[in-house]
Amino acid sequence: MGFFDRISEGLSRSRDKFKEQMNVLLDRGPDLDDEFWDGLEETLILSDVGASAASTIVENLRDQATRKALPDAYAVLDLLNDQIADTFAEGGERVFDEDAAIVLFVGINGTGKTTTVGKIAKEATDAGRHVLLGSADTFRAAAIEQLEEWARRADVEICTRERGSDPASVCYDTIERAESTGADLVLVDTAGRLHTSADLMRELEKVVNVVRKRANMPVYTVLVTDATTGQNGLQQAREFDRALDLDGVVVTKLDGTAKGGIALAVSHELDLPVLKIGVGEGIDDLKDFDAHDFARALIGDFDKRA
Numbered sequence: 196m197g198f199f200d201r202i203s204e205g206l207s208r209s210r211d212k213f214k215e216q217m218n219v220l221l222d223r224g225p226d227l228d229d230e231f232w233d234g235l236e237e238t239l240i241l242s243d244v245g246a247s248a249a250s251t252i253v254e255n256l257r258d259q260a261t262r263k264a265l266p267d268a269y270a271v272l273d274l275l276n277d278q279i280a281d282t283f284a285e286g287g288e289r290v291f292d293e294d295a296a297i298v299l300f301v302g303i304n305g306t307g308k309t310t311t312v313g314k315i316a317k318e319a320t321d322a323g324r325h326v327l328l329g330s331a332d333t334f335r336a337a338a339i340e341q342l343e344e345w346a347r348r349a350d351v352e353i354c355t356r357e358r359g360s361d362p363a364s365v366c367y368d369t370i371e372r373a374e375s376t377g378a379d380l381v382l383v384d385t386a387g388r389l390h391t392s393a394d395l396m397r398e399l400e401k402v403v404n405v406v407r408k409r410a411n412m413p414v415y416t417v418l419v420t421d422a423t424t425g426q427n428g429l430q431q432a433r434e435f436d437r438a439l440d441l442d443g444v445v446v447t448k449l450d451g452t453a454k455g456g457i458a459l460a461v462s463h464e465l466d467l468p469v470l471k472i473g474v475g476e477g478i479d480d481l482k483d484f485d486a487h488d489f490a491r492a493l494i495g496d497f498d499k500r501a
């Protein structure tokens with residue numbers, strides 16, 4: 196199944212909600228008046244795309260409506276998919292597709308970090324890359340075992356230390372191992388919970404700094420965010436970006452949520468490219484991100500003229 200089919204089903208509730216709202220709005224008639232523009236913005240916000248992306252989308256559509264002298268709301272809605280796609284941050288191909296790199300996966304507990312590391316390990320190995328995993332989530336023994344299990348499934352090597360070890364030391368070992376074995380993609384799983392959120396950020400900052408100092412390859416920090424958390428995810432993303440200066444985001448659990456718009460909220464507001472998306476719990480349930488398909492899955496098409 197391709198990208199569109201996989202997320203289309205997951206986002207069907209988002210799409211239904213959006214259509215319903217738009218139909219209410221269009222019942223007044225297709226005039227391009229303030230009520231339409233405000234209603235469109237509100238409907239986008241209700242789709243969880245965030246206030247910042249919603250306002251950018253509406254501003255750009257208003258601009259185009261004037262410049263192209265668009266006749267009515269339907270002509271505007273024809274441009275909505277493209278406009279949504281354009282509102283995603285671009286770039287990020289270098290993180291997984293190019294030369295050697297160390298990628299640190301961060302995010303709160305349960306978002307899918309460990310699972311995502313496993314999926315990416317498999318995908319990259321299949322593509323012929325030499326992958327090494329590092330388990331810097333040393334807070335819980337179960338977290339180390341979970342990553343070891345993914346390493347077995349993906350058939351890649353893994354660096355670990357016992358529970359309670361300093362995560363920065365694990366990273367140090369992992370980099371040394373990568374250098375001695377010639378691994379060209381190092382994926383590091385990190386903790387998503389410590390005693391407090393401030394402790395977590397401090398620890399992750401330290402880990403990232405150590406890795407950046409020690410590594411001879413580019414280091415990227417990638418936030419794993421769970422689409423089912425809606426706007427909480429945006430708040431978390433801000434906090435992680437502030438502390439760690441993120442390079443991109445992986446959005447998980449797009450297979451079963453009405454809140455898929457959060458992908459756009461995070462990408463636009465924090466200028467973070469969506470690198471991959473998670474569409475299930477299995478090792479192959481990872482897809483490349485396509486902004487146009489995503490927009491189509493999120494809001495659908497408006498072909499019915501009243």
Ligand SMILES: Nc1nc2c(ncn2[C@@H]2O[C@H](COP(=O)(O)OP(=O)(O)O)[C@@H](O)[C@H]2O)c(=O)[nH]1
Nearest residue numbers: 304305306307308309310447448473474475476
């Ligand atoms: N439906 C679905 N579940 C996922 C996805 N990614 C991860 N999960 C599940 O989310 C739960 C937490 O995942 P885990 O990788 O342990 O999260 P972590 O705490 O961030 O490392 C597990 O039950 C995973 O199977 C996804 O894309 N779709």
Ligand SMILES: [Mg+2]
Nearest residue numbers: 308309332338
């Ligand atoms: Mg984990």
